[in-house]
Every structure is written in structure tokens, then in C-alpha cells.
Amino acid sequence: MEFSEVVQQRQSIKSYQPDKTINDAELKELMQEVVLSPSSFNLQHWTFIAVRNPELRKKIQASAWNQEQVGDCSVLLVICGKLNAHEDAHKIYQDTDQEIQDKVLPLINSFYDSKNSLQRDEAIRSASLAAMTLMLGAQNRGWATVPMIGFDPEAVSELVKLKPNYIPVMLMALGYKKEDPRPRSYRRPIEEVVRLDTLDGPGLLG
Numbered sequence: 776m777e778f779s780e781v782v783q784q785r786q787s788i789k790s791y792q793p794d795k796t797i798n799d800a801e802l803k804e805l806m807q808e809v810v811l812s813p814s815s816f817n818l819q820h821w822t823f824i825a826v827r828n829p830e831l832r833k834k835i836q837a838s839a840w841n842q843e844q845v846g847d848c849s850v851l852l853v854i855c856g857k858l859n860a861h862e863d864a865h866k867i868y869q870d871t872d873q874e875i876q877d878k879v880l881p882l883i884n885s886f887y888d889s890k891n892s893l894q895r896d897e898a899i900r901s902a903s904l905a906a907m908t909l910m911l912g913a914q915n916r917g918w919a920t921v922p923m924i925g926f927d928p929e930a931v932s933e934l935v936k937l938k939p940n941y942i943p944v945m946l947m948a949l950g951y952k953k954e955d956p957r958p959r960s961y962r963r964p965i966e967e968v969v970r971l972d973t974l975d976g977p978g979l980l981g
């Protein structure tokens with residue numbers, strides 16, 4: 776599919792065919808694209824918990840405003856961010872030149888160490904960029920998605936056994952749509968969302 780077609784066709788889908796499956800091999804192929812997403816210092820803060828177990832799905836659904844798509848989609852992904860991902864830098868950079876490691880590793884450490892709010896921002900940024908790749912990759916395969924923040928983060932963390940250094944950034948339903956989505960929802964005009972030079976500058980007209 777043409778990239779612009781993928782982007783145009785993606786919409787948040789809330790109604791899924793519960794009997795349809797996406798198997799491990801199919802999911803793996805998608806995830807191989809997802810992990811090509813960018814992240815600061817290539818720290819790859821993301822972890823994806825693919826939930827298929829029906830009992831667990833029901834419990835997560837109950838902690839997610841009982842949203843139907845949480846229970847009905849083929850795979851529910853809990854997209855997590857690792858708060859202390861900077862501590863993995865030595866592993867990520869182990870095959871790079873020693874000279875680069877000597878420069879980058881202390882820089883990464885001093886940039887993130889003890890900065891809780893920055894660590895959280897970065898975990899959310901990286902996981903969110905990966906989530907976007909996931910939605911587009913899924914769309915390209917004819918699958919449907921919807922990202923969700925409508926859930927209780929503490930309850931979901933407990934259900935999928937997150938350790939304290941991980942946060943659930945969003946849930947993502949992945950599966951087959953039951954029906955065509957409603958018409959595309961309202962988008963703010965480009966001249967309003969793109970400002971030239973400063974926030975109070977003129978809008979992009981083109």
C-alpha cells in the first residue's frame with residue numbers, strides 16, 4: 776500500500792471481530808518494523824506486552840473503562856516504557872567503537888541520572904513513537920488499531936506484572952474491524968496548527 780494511503784486509511788477502530796486471530800509469526804513481522812522506530816540515544820525504552828489470555832483480557836477490560844475493544848481485539852498490547860532505560864546504554868552501545876562509547880555513555884548517564892521527570896518523558900516519547908509505527912504497520916497489513924489511555928495504570932501494571940521501573944504508556948487494540956469506521960473525525964486546519972517562526976507567527980497557507 777502507498778504510504779499516504781496507509782496514513783489516510785488509519786482510523787481508531789473500536790469494534791473488532793472477536794473470533795479473528797493474529798498469530799505470533801504475523802505479530803513478530805509487525806514488531807520487526809516497530810522496533811525500527813526512533814528513540815533518544817537509541818535507548819529503545821519500549822516493551823510490548825501482548826495479551827491474548829481471555830481471563831487476563833477480561834480483567835484488563837474491567838480496569839479500562841470496560842472498553843469493548845480491549846476484550847474483542849485479536850491481541851491487546853500493553854505498550855510500556857522503561858524509566859531507567861539509560862542504564863541499558865552500555866549494552867546498546869557495546870558493538871560501537873570504544874571512542875564513541877567513552878564519549879556517549881557518560882553523556883547519557885549525566886543527562887538522565889536522577890532526573891525522574893525527564894526519564895518519564897522519554898519513556899512516554901519513545902513508546903509513543905513506536906506506537907505510531909505500530910498503528911501504521913498494522914494498517915498496511917489490513918489490520919485495525921486503537922490507542923488507549925482510558926485505563927487505570929496501577930491496576931493494569933499489577934495485572935501484567937510490571938516492575939516499578941516500567942510504566943504502562945498506552946494500551947493498543949490490534950485486530951480485524953467489525954465494520955467500516957465513521958467518517959474521519961474533525962481535524963484543525965493546517966494554517967492553525969503550523970505557525971511560521973513563532974507561535975504568534977502567521978499560519979502556513981501554502
Ligand SMILES: Cc1cc2nc3c(=O)[nH]c(=O)nc-3n(C[C@H](O)[C@H](O)[C@H](O)COP(=O)(O)O)c2cc1C
Pocket residue numbers: 785786787788789842921922923924925926945960
Ligand atoms: C494517547 C491516545 C489515547 C487514546 N485513548 C483512547 C481510549 O482510551 N479509548 C478510545 O476509544 N480511543 C482512544 N483514543 C483514540 C482517539 O479518540 C482518536 O485517535 C482520535 O479521536 C482521532 O481519531 P482517529 O484516530 O480515528 O483519527 C486515544 C488516542 C490517543 C492518541
